[in-house]
Amino acid sequence: MSNLLTVNNLTLATADKVLVEVLSFSIAHGERFGLIGESGSGKSLTSLAILGLLPPAIRPMGSITLEGEEIVGAPERLLGGLRGSVVASVFQEPLTALDPLMPLGRQIAGPVRRRLQREGRDRDRATVKGEVHDLLDQVRLPDPKRLYGSYPHEVSGGQRQRVAIAMGLACQPRLLIADEPTTALDVTTQVEIIRLINTLVEELDIALLFISHDLAVVGQVAERVMVMRHGRAIETGDTQQVLTRPQDDYTRNLVTAARRFDDALEGQK
Amino acid sequence: MTLMTVENVGFSYGTGQRVLKDISFTVPRGSNVGLVGESGSGKSTLLRLLLGLESPQSGRILFDGKPLEAKNARYMRDYRKCVQAVFQDPYSSLNPAHHIRRIVTEPLRSLNVPGDHLEMARDAIAAVGLSPDTLGRYPHQFSGGQRQRIAIARAIVARPELVLADEAVSALDLSTRVRVVDLFEEISERMTMIFVSHDMGVVAALCDRIVVLDRGHIVEAGETETILKDPQHPYTRSLLASIPRMPATT
Numbered sequence: 001m002s003n004l005l006t007v008n009n010l011t012l013a014t015a016d017k018v019l020v021e022v023l024s025f026s027i028a029h030g031e032r033f034g035l036i037g038e039s040g041s042g043k044s045l046t047s048l049a050i051l052g053l054l055p056p057a058i059r060p061m062g063s064i065t066l067e068g069e070e071i072v073g074a075p076e077r078l079l080g081g082l083r084g085s086v087v088a089s090v091f092q093e094p095l096t097a098l099d100p101l102m103p104l105g106r107q108i109a110g111p112v113r114r115r116l117q118r119e120g121r122d123r124d125r126a127t128v129k130g131e132v133h134d135l136l137d138q139v140r141l142p143d144p145k146r147l148y149g150s151y152p153h154e155v156s157g158g159q160r161q162r163v164a165i166a167m168g169l170a171c172q173p174r175l176l177i178a179d180e181p182t183t184a185l186d187v188t189t190q191v192e193i194i195r196l197i198n199t200l201v202e203e204l205d206i207a208l209l210f211i212s213h214d215l216a217v218v219g220q221v222a223e224r225v226m227v228m229r230h231g232r233a234i235e236t237g238d239t240q241q242v243l244t245r246p247q248d249d250y251t252r253n254l255v256t257a258a259r260r261f262d263d264a265l266e267g268q269k
Numbered sequence: 270m271t272l273m274t275v276e277n278v279g280f281s282y283g284t285g286q287r288v289l290k291d292i293s294f295t296v297p298r299g300s301n302v303g304l305v306g307e308s309g310s311g312k313s314t315l316l317r318l319l320l321g322l323e324s325p326q327s328g329r330i331l332f333d334g335k336p337l338e339a340k341n342a343r344y345m346r347d348y349r350k351c352v353q354a355v356f357q358d359p360y361s362s363l364n365p366a367h368h369i370r371r372i373v374t375e376p377l378r379s380l381n382v383p384g385d386h387l388e389m390a391r392d393a394i395a396a397v398g399l400s401p402d403t404l405g406r407y408p409h410q411f412s413g414g415q416r417q418r419i420a421i422a423r424a425i426v427a428r429p430e431l432v433l434a435d436e437a438v439s440a441l442d443l444s445t446r447v448r449v450v451d452l453f454e455e456i457s458e459r460m461t462m463i464f465v466s467h468d469m470g471v472v473a474a475l476c477d478r479i480v481v482l483d484r485g486h487i488v489e490a491g492e493t494e495t496i497l498k499d500p501q502h503p504y505t506r507s508l509l510a511s512i513p514r515m516p517a518t519t
Contacts, residue, residue: 038442039413157308186307186467191511213443216513244518255515257447261470262515267497 004029004174004207005050009062010072012045012054012231019045019058020231027175032201032208034222034239036215036254042231043211047177050209051089052079067174084111084171085118092180094160098152104163105148108132111170118171135166140196158189162196169200176201179211194220215258219243227251272298272431272461273319277328280314288314290485292328296431296478301462303472303493306482307508315482316435316465320354321345333430350380353424357436359416363408369394369419370404376427393422397452414445421452431461438471450474469512473497481505 003026012020020042027033037043048054050064052071064071066086069078088111091097099107112131116123129148136144139162152160161181168176178197182190198221201208210221218225219239226236227248235248246252273296280289289311296302306312317323318330321339330337332351338344353376356362363372373390376382382389387404394403397418408416417437424432434453438446453462453475466472472479473493480490481504488502500506 038444187469187511187513188307188507191513194513214513215443216515219516220513240516243516253444257443258515260447261468261474264474265470265497265509265512265514267473267494 002029003027004031004067005209006063006065007046007050008064010046010049010064011061012042012049012058013061014057014059018231020049022062023228023231023233025226025233025236027207027209029174030201030205030207032198032210032221032223034218034225035209035211035228036213036218036225037211037228038213038254040230041228043228044179046228047089047179047209047211050177051083051087052076084114084173086173087175087177088168088171088173089177089179090161090164090168090181092183094157094164094184095152097164098160100152103149103151104155105129105132108135108163108166108170111167115171131170135170138169138200139163139166141166156189157185158192161185161189161193165193165196165200169204172204173206175207175209177209177211180213181210182217183212183214190217197221215243215254216262227254270298271295272333273463274331275315275319275328276331278315278318278325278330279327280311280318280323280325282314288485289318289325292485292487294480294487294490296461296463298430298461300478301457301464301476303476303479304463304465304482305467305469305472305479305508307467309484310482311485312465312467312482313435316433316463319433319463320352321348346380349376350382350427351429352431352433353427353429354433354435355417355420355424355437357440359413359420359440362420363416365408368405368407372408372419373404373423373426376423380427382427389426390422393426394419396425396456397422412445414441414449417441417445417449418452421449421456425456425460429460431463432456433463433465435465436467437464439466439468446471469508481508 005027008024010020010023023046035043049060054060060072066082069082109128109132112128113123133144136147141147141159141162182193185193210218212218222239225239225242227234229250235242235246235251242251243255246255275292275294278289278292279287281287304312304315318325321337324339370390373393374386377386377389390404391401399418438449441449450471464472464476476493479493479496481488483504489496489505500509
């Protein structure tokens, strides 16, 4: 099967510092791939590079192809088209990802309209509204009528993240990038968002790049994982394998640390 | 013996909704007590009351058998000799313009603790596993985990009876978090600790007693082992069930 995303020898550097070094990995169509790393590992920069959203001071070298299109060095015109149609993203903090002054329904309507335009379909109010309602249903938001007119501060953190996911899905991407999507949420909300992401990826048959520092969370989402440290790939493999029988010393330390708190919850100190 | 007693404490900010309702629990001397809750549970407000930064509108807090007088400056000076705090963010809790010696000895100066302050600072820095030359450097020269060690050294330098830790390991990377938890464990053998956190795993690793808060109420309190094995309240059960676990090793 051909790959949806191929990252080949990607190096990201500023004028005086290398941030990501000769990174290579690929994600197949419909695959759920996890990126694990502590702060400074370069995991978020990698996701920004895939989205073509790197800050101007960071120069990418190497190659990133999304459905055959080269991202590195591509003009904004091309990147703008890929964002949404092929790749969409959900970030950590839904409060900053959403416009505080715009009702939620209108925020979701933006990308919906773009897709309708792309598909050469009617963009009249009724069509757009219908599509937004379908998306609110899809991300299991209750009472779509009320939510349509609500502002971000009027709904809970978990509901805001559902809205952000709905916006990501509005363009029907082939790859969803979720960068620490549950880190700002309470654990009882986190469990619901993880379940939602898993269900949607399955239902819509899209690929997922799930980025997190939390090994246990990645373990519940990804089929395959890559562990990063200081901008380099340390270990890549089947999730179960990496989280239960890590080969690299650094991964082994992380797994031991994560298990220590797990064991404490089982009453073993 | 009981070091701290919280009795039927109620609190609200301004004329707003009650943030804490009828909170009662005790902290035995020498124990580690975890206050666990999600956002909006009231755990941070409770911590402010325990630090004497706010006074309860109803009920009372006893420290060493005597009521905590948050509005009595002289009382609070003595109280701070006995009670110190470590906060979540080691980047905002250390003054970037001061060298570490000044930061760590600050409680000794402001509390008029007698004795050789430099010697005490050296002891505290050694106790948190940092080298003596740390004292001559500045906060920006240290990583997040090292900064949190410095904040802990500052908290223990005046040899308090009680250390209050507010999400003190939540901002740290996993591998650093484990080492700082180890450090807290070591220090807790010499003093009483109250850990406020949303992270049940960390609290379970550190505390022998747990108080579970939800929307301003205590839903469950007791020994860690009992609560983990046999949670009684539906909220505690759902909280424990929600925590993602590592895949089983087969």
